[in-house]
Amino acid sequence: AQSVTQLDSHVSVSEGTPVLLRCNYSSSYSPSLFWYVQHPNKGLQLLLKYTSAATLVKGINGFEAEFKKSETSFHLTKPSAHMSDAAEYFCVVSESYNQGGKLIFGQGTELSVKP
Amino acid sequence: DAMVIQNPRYQVTQFGKPVTLSCSQTLNHNVMYWYQQKSSQAPKLLFHYYDKDFNNEADTPDNFQSRRPNTSFCFLDIRSPGLGDAAMYLCATSRGRAANEKLFFGSGTQLSVL
8 A cells, every 4th residue: 555654744945945845655666756835725736756767856836846766755955945935735646546546645744935 | 719618707596596607618628527526635536428428537516517408508506505515616528538539628606605
C-alpha cells in the first residue's frame, strides 16, 4: 500500500529566505507524486507533479521538488519565500487501481512567512 | 474564470436535517470527486463518479450519498447530519483516472451542524 509522510506539521521562515518542506513516500511501484497548496478557506491548487520523467520538477510560483528514489523523498523547495506563500501544503501520492486513480494525502505542512 | 464551482460557500444545517451541497464544472471532465476535510486534517475521499459510474470508498458512511445528473453537476447529500460531519467539503474533477491526472478543486463548502 502507498503512503506519504510529511515530516513537519509547521514550518516558519522569514520573507526572502529559502523554503524546505519535507515529504517521504512509500510505494510498491513507480509512484505519481504531487504537491498541492491550500490557502485559507480555499480549495487545493496543484503546485507540481512528478510522473517518472525528470527527477527535478518545476512548478508554479517558483516552487520545485526533487524526486529521490534512493531516499524515497519528494521535498518541496523555493529559493526565496514570499508573504503570499503562507498556506497549507500537501504532499500527495497517487494510487492507481482497477477502479481508477486515488490520491493519498499527507497530513499537511503549514507554512508561515514572517516579514 | 472559475472552473469548479461549489455552492454555497458556507452552509449551516441542524442536527439530523438533510442537506445537499452542489458542485458544477465547466471543464467537461469525466471524473468528479467529493472529499471531506475536517479541521487541520488532510482531505479524505468519500466517493467519485467516472462518467455515470459511482465509486464509493469502503469507509464512507451510508449517511453520505451522491448524485450526478449530468456531466456538469454533482451533488453531495447528507441524509442525517451529525455534529461529526461538520467539515469543509471539497469537490474536484479530473479528465481521467490515470495515476498522474491533475485534479481541479473547487473552493469548498464549509458545513456547520448545529
